[in-house]
Amino acid sequence: MPLLEIRNVTRRFGTLTAIDRVTLSIEAGEFFTLLGPSGCGKTTLLRMIAGFDAPDAGSIFLDGRDLADKPPEQRPVHTVFQSYALFPHMSVARNVAFPLQMAKKPPEEIAAKVKQALAEVHLEDKGASYPHELSGGQKQRVALARALVTRPRMLLLDEPLGALDAKLREQMEIELISLQRDVGITFVFVTHAQPEALALSHRIAVMRDGRVEQMDTPSRLYGFPANRFVADFIGNCNMLPATVSEATPHGLRLAVGALGEVAAPPAERARAGQAGVLALRPEQVHIVAANAAHELKNHFAGRVRDFLYIGDVTTYVVELENGTRIEALLANSAPGRARFFEVDEPVKVAWRHDAGIFLLD
Amino acid sequence: MAVPRAERVTKWLIAGPPLAFLLAFFLLPSLIMALASLRYPGEFGGLAPLAARPGEESGLTLENYALFFGDWVYAQIFAKSLVIAALTTFACLVLAYPLALLIARSPKKRRDFMVLLVILPFASNFLVRVYAWMIILGPMDLLFTRFAVIVGMVYVHLPFMILPLYTNLEKHDPTLLDAAQDLGANAWHTFWRVTFPLSLPGVFSGSALVFIPVLGMFAIPELLGGKDDWMVGNMIKEAFLGTRDWPFGSMLSLMLTLAVLAIAGAAALFARRGAPNE
Ligand SMILES: Nc1ncnc2c1ncn2[C@@H]1O[C@H](COP(=O)(O)OP(=O)(O)OP(=O)(O)O)[C@@H](O)[C@H]1O
Ligand SMILES: [Mg+2]
Numbered sequence: 001m002p003l004l005e006i007r008n009v010t011r012r013f014g015t016l017t018a019i020d021r022v023t024l025s026i027e028a029g030e031f032f033t034l035l036g037p038s039g040c041g042k043t044t045l046l047r048m049i050a051g052f053d054a055p056d057a058g059s060i061f062l063d064g065r066d067l068a069d070k071p072p073e074q075r076p077v078h079t080v081f082q083s084y085a086l087f088p089h090m091s092v093a094r095n096v097a098f099p100l101q102m103a104k105k106p107p108e109e110i111a112a113k114v115k116q117a118l119a120e121v122h123l124e125d126k127g128a129s130y131p132h133e134l135s136g137g138q139k140q141r142v143a144l145a146r147a148l149v150t151r152p153r154m155l156l157l158d159e160p161l162g163a164l165d166a167k168l169r170e171q172m173e174i175e176l177i178s179l180q181r182d183v184g185i186t187f188v189f190v191t192h193a194q195p196e197a198l199a200l201s202h203r204i205a206v207m208r209d210g211r212v213e214q215m216d217t218p219s220r221l222y223g224f225p226a227n228r229f230v231a232d233f234i235g236n237c238n239m240l241p242a243t244v245s246e247a248t249p250h251g252l253r254l255a256v257g258a259l260g261e262v263a264a265p266p267a268e269r270a271r272a273g274q275a276g277v278l279a280l281r282p283e284q285v286h287i288v289a290a291n292a293a294h295e296l297k298n299h300f301a302g303r304v305r306d307f308l309y310i311g312d313v314t315t316y317v318v319e320l321e322n323g324t325r326i327e328a329l330l331a332n333s334a335p336g337r338a339r340f341f342e343v344d345e346p347v348k349v350a351w352r353h354d355a356g357i358f359l360l361d
Numbered sequence: 362m363a364v365p366r367a368e369r370v371t372k373w374l375i376a377g378p379p380l381a382f383l384l385a386f387f388l389l390p391s392l393i394m395a396l397a398s399l400r401y402p403g404e405f406g407g408l409a410p411l412a413a414r415p416g417e418e419s420g421l422t423l424e425n426y427a428l429f430f431g432d433w434v435y436a437q438i439f440a441k442s443l444v445i446a447a448l449t450t451f452a453c454l455v456l457a458y459p460l461a462l463l464i465a466r467s468p469k470k471r472r473d474f475m476v477l478l479v480i481l482p483f484a485s486n487f488l489v490r491v492y493a494w495m496i497i498l499g500p501m502d503l504l505f506t507r508f509a510v511i512v513g514m515v516y517v518h519l520p521f522m523i524l525p526l527y528t529n530l531e532k533h534d535p536t537l538l539d540a541a542q543d544l545g546a547n548a549w550h551t552f553w554r555v556t557f558p559l560s561l562p563g564v565f566s567g568s569a570l571v572f573i574p575v576l577g578m579f580a581i582p583e584l585l586g587g588k589d590d591w592m593v594g595n596m597i598k599e600a601f602l603g604t605r606d607w608p609f610g611s612m613l614s615l616m617l618t619l620a621v622l623a624i625a626g627a628a629a630l631f632a633r634r635g636a637p638n639e
Contacts, residue, residue: 085540102545
């Protein structure tokens, strides 16, 4: 039995349907992420799990029991808010002790558990500090300790890393992963940052306009997006409009605009004559000098139009002879070299016949 | 750590005017009052000339203080006034808190209108409003009682409690309430553990704004009170306007000021310990 089951949940605000017949289940011990652009309903769904909001239709089950008539304080589910929501008039230790006091635990047990919870987030020596004396990352950790100290069945995190700078964010991501593994509590994590979702999650539900577009593991989402929205939202993607000219169980032959024939991996529902796009990740596209030899089936000549130096990699924008633009990624593996090709330099792009994925319109 | 010069100058520029105001209109009058309390009353009111009279050593005397500390009755009137002020403050707090909370948690558009309603009574004259209470309480046989005094006091001072409370409560972060509830607190615990402690600065300033004026009030006990409801304010007023004994009135005023300062000081100390992060 899954730990949490959301069945056909709908939530409307006036004429807007913020959550539209969402069904999903989350297993115990999972790190589950709700990913989607701003306004797609992630917070609304999370608030319904926590009990701050109720579905207009459908039900939510925890451990097989319907949560409908349980107020938030009676649900074994805690939330880490984006703004941390630490009580400003309480010390760190008293903040962490709060849920234990509400659960009427004896003082000795409270003291021991607070100490342990602060140790888990590496804040042993901050118990006497007040929230306004802490840095953003430290506040974040106190919020985590406070939410985890009673060992809830499930932890809900609404963009908890949103307010942190990039470096700290990365560090907190690593800490979150190990914390989740150590305490073994199910995390439901909300974010609109796809790298974060990919890095942290066991499974991700990609949402758009109140609906779940696709739900899968990070690598399958990235490698096998179900539609253009998911392909575009997760990572970067070259989208080449294409028509199926031949579909076999071993692969597709696509007519890609003016490029001509392109080989692509098989797609289950593709039939000859159908229109769609070939979604190609920039890192799947090789870029080589115009005169270099290569052995790949799909190759096209073009010129470098632009490049974006990121440090570890450089993204080249290559304009093919027919005007199509393709992004190709190249690791900067030669020390001290920022790029291998200059703007306007003639080059060739190529990709394997099993690279990319054909998505129907 | 050295504070930059420009910053210091700015600080003084900002703090200067209120400081000058306090100096001119509080400290200086208090000094004049202290001096007046040591002099003899004039023959027909006011103050006697400072020059020594024949047969006396100087124009100054401690006899008013001897009178004050020598007769139990003054301390009793002070104590009674403090009790009335405390009861009024407490009643105002109990009545104002739910209302302030209601306003603070109303939709933003409605709040301004509700605040307007709170201050609307100020549009009519204070005495008229007190007389209105005579008309209300008279037929109920409650006029000229301690209860009538407190009712009048509470009625007049309620807005001074509501407004600071509202200003404080309105600033509270609503996610703190969600967080408390999420962590297992019911409505009762959420209020006493989160909302109330965070509102203490508002409670203290509202209480000061009610307690201090009530202590010096004379019109309400005079109009609504009975024979036992003689407060410090009545004594002071009587000393100046009735018996025309200015030095005695000055002494009483000074004692009242000292009492208020002592209480305010104690409250401030208490408040600082209660809210360490503000
Ligand atoms: N209380 C409310 N009343 C009316 N509309 C609401 C309410 N709460 C949310 N909405 C609407 O529902 C939609 C989903 O909102 P929600 O806050 O769940 O989005 P989100 O995915 O969390 O976005 P973000 O990433 O920006 O936080 C939005 O269009 C929002 O305007
Ligand atoms: Mg949100």
